[in-house]
Amino acid sequence: MPGAMNPAALARLMGPWQSAAGPAYRELADVVRLLVLDGRLPLDTPLPSERSLSETLGMSRTTVTAAYALLREQGFLSSGQGAKGRTRLPRSAAGVAAPGMSAPDGLLDLAYASLPASGEVVHRAFSAALNDLPALLPGFGYEVLGLPVLREAVAARYTAAGVPTTADQILITSGAQHALNIILRAEAGPRHGRPAKVLVEHPSYPNALDAIAGSGARALPVAVGGPGQPHWDLDAVEATLQQHRPAVAYLVPDFHNPTGKLMPDPQRRRLVRAAAAAGTVLVIDETLRDLNLNGLDSQHVAAFGSCVSVGSLSKSHWAGLRTGWIRAGREQIRRYAAQRTTLDLGGPLTEQLAAAHLMAHFEEPLPARLAALRDQRGTLQELLAEHLPTWQAAAPDGGLTLWCRLPAPISTALTVIAPGFGVRLAAGPRFGVGGAFEHYVRIPYTLDPGSLETAVRALRSAQNRLEAAPQLRRALPEPPRVAIA
Ligand SMILES: Cc1ncc(COP(=O)(O)O)c(C=O)c1O
Structure with missing residues (x-):
């Protein structure tokens, strides 16, 4: 376990901080808290002992003791005196409800399949985002396609995974659910006065089924992996595509929600071919792709041919980022951006800046x-x-x-x-x-x-x-x- 932080190093980080505007212990606690919040003082750092810090700062030990006590009370310092206390983030900030792994009524919530943030990594990304924000403030703040730096980072990740992609093939969205709604608006409107058809796996992700129903389209269910049936029934998928020629096929081949199955690559190849032959827009939801618990190999469906891919940081990093994307052809992305403005005019920029930092350290958490x-x-x-x-x-x-x-x-x-x-x-x-x-x-x-x-x-x-x-x-x-x- 690393020893306590050097008091002189902490004093340097603090810079000139005393304003004499309030009690010294409170100002000392404030400056340490700010250092933790903006990431300059990493989490889990043991603070110097009260004695050594008071000597270095030339202030009374009582002042440092009171400042540490306040930091503990606010949740920024773990319990333990001086060097035993480590920097941390409060479990719930003042006025903010404690994070919900349980529902507000105290029930254990099994309806949500989601994880808390990869704490420090996400926090650091937001600190970096705040540093980047001033450069954006002179702009209008509307980025219908998403921030270029994030579009480039997402494109680069696809390219590195063997699917060459440029930033103009990426539209940043407020999560995968938002992405699906944009795509449905663009691709699954009524045809000749009749509802469009959308092929779905059965079972499928409930919010996707609701979005399809909400768009006025009709879901065409195709069974996926019942007992004794390990994968997708590609014969049934092909037959449905051929017979109904649906406008859209929506699938989750990467750790399918709810079964957790992974579609083997040969099935991916068949799927892409069958959708192309039917003139169906193949929408592949990759929200869960990074939760590869058994270390299995698979290529992006896009590696086998044309499809629209949907991704998200919700499961890999944190749903609170509300950041996802669509990868598609350039012309499609332009159409989707035009459709998007019926729903919103762009995502929040701080989240996108933070997401860009997370993309740079994607694997870390x-x-x-x-x-x-x-x-x-x-x-x-x-x-x-x-x-x-x-x-x-x-x-x-x-x-x-x-x-x-x-x-x-x-x-x-x-x-x-x-x-x-x-x-x-x-x-x-x-x-x-x-x-x-x-x-x-x-x-x-x-x-x-x-x-x-x-x-x-x-x-x-x-x-x-x-x-x-x-x-x-x-x-x-x-x-x-x-x-x-
Ligand atoms: C398959 C699938 N698609 C989309 C979503 C929604 O993702 P987001 O939070 O990015 O909107 C989820 C979340 O559970 C999901 O499991």
Whole structure:
């Protein structure tokens, strides 16, 4: 463990800081807090002992002790005297709700499959973004296509992955969901007065299904990987494309939500060919692509031919960035930018600057993130085997969730009574069209092991209740429409 920070080095970082406008201990705490917030004083740094800092600064030890106490109270210093206290960020800033891995009503939230930020990395990116911001302030602030520096960084990442891409093939969006809505507006409007058709996997990502329904298009579901069927049924995909010639096909081949499956490369090649032959715009959602838990090899679908790729930093880094992108042909990107202005006039610039910094250090947070997810995936599988042995869940290749087959069609009933046992669930039918998937529920392994255990025990109790009172199932109301991610 590194020793305490040198007091002279801290004094240098602080620069001239005393204004005599308030009590010295408060000013000292303020300057240290600012250093932490703007990233110049890294997190987890042991501060100098009170004695050494007071000697270096030529102030009383009481002042330094009071400043450290205030920093601890504000959450910027871990407990422990002097050198034992380390810089950190408060769990919740004043006036800001504690971050939600649990829902506002205190329930454990299993409807969201999302992770907290890769703390320090994201924080550093925002500090750097604030330094870059002054250069943008003289501009209008509208960047319909996204900031050039970020478009270039996204394009470079595709190029490095074997898919040559230039910045004019990238449109920066406020996340993947926003990207999909833009694409649907541009590609799936009514044709000759009839709703457009959109091929979807079945099950699929609920917010995508909602966006398709909301755009007035009709979803054409094609089954993906039921039990005993490890991958996509490409014969069925090809047949649907050939027969219906849908305007759009929306697929999540990279750790599919909710099953976590990875489409093998030969299927990717067939998919691209079949979509091209049908004149269908192939939309590939790569939001989960970096959550490759088993280290499997696969190429971007775009490496096999024409498609529209959608990406996001939400799962790899943090959903709070609300930053994603579309990669497509130049002319398509121009059309999508024109459509975008019906929804918004560009994304926030500070987030895009931060995203550009994250792109430069893209891999940095991933090893720790993936290691934690692998552990939690294993924990959840063990907990289900122990407490809910009648549930079946195939091991996912990656992503954030287990798609569990229930012993009976009780998904909606379970969702309705689960809050009474302390958890919030998304019912299986939200992942399908026409009421399918009553036999399924998606459980994320994004919570810490302790919370996963609490959640699984709660689900066991809820299932017991349904088994003990089967008549309950008929009497239950519609489940509340919870937000899902
Ligand atoms: C497949 C898929 N697409 C899109 C999204 C939404 O991503 P974003 O937060 O970038 O809008 C998610 C989030 O869970 C997802 O799993």
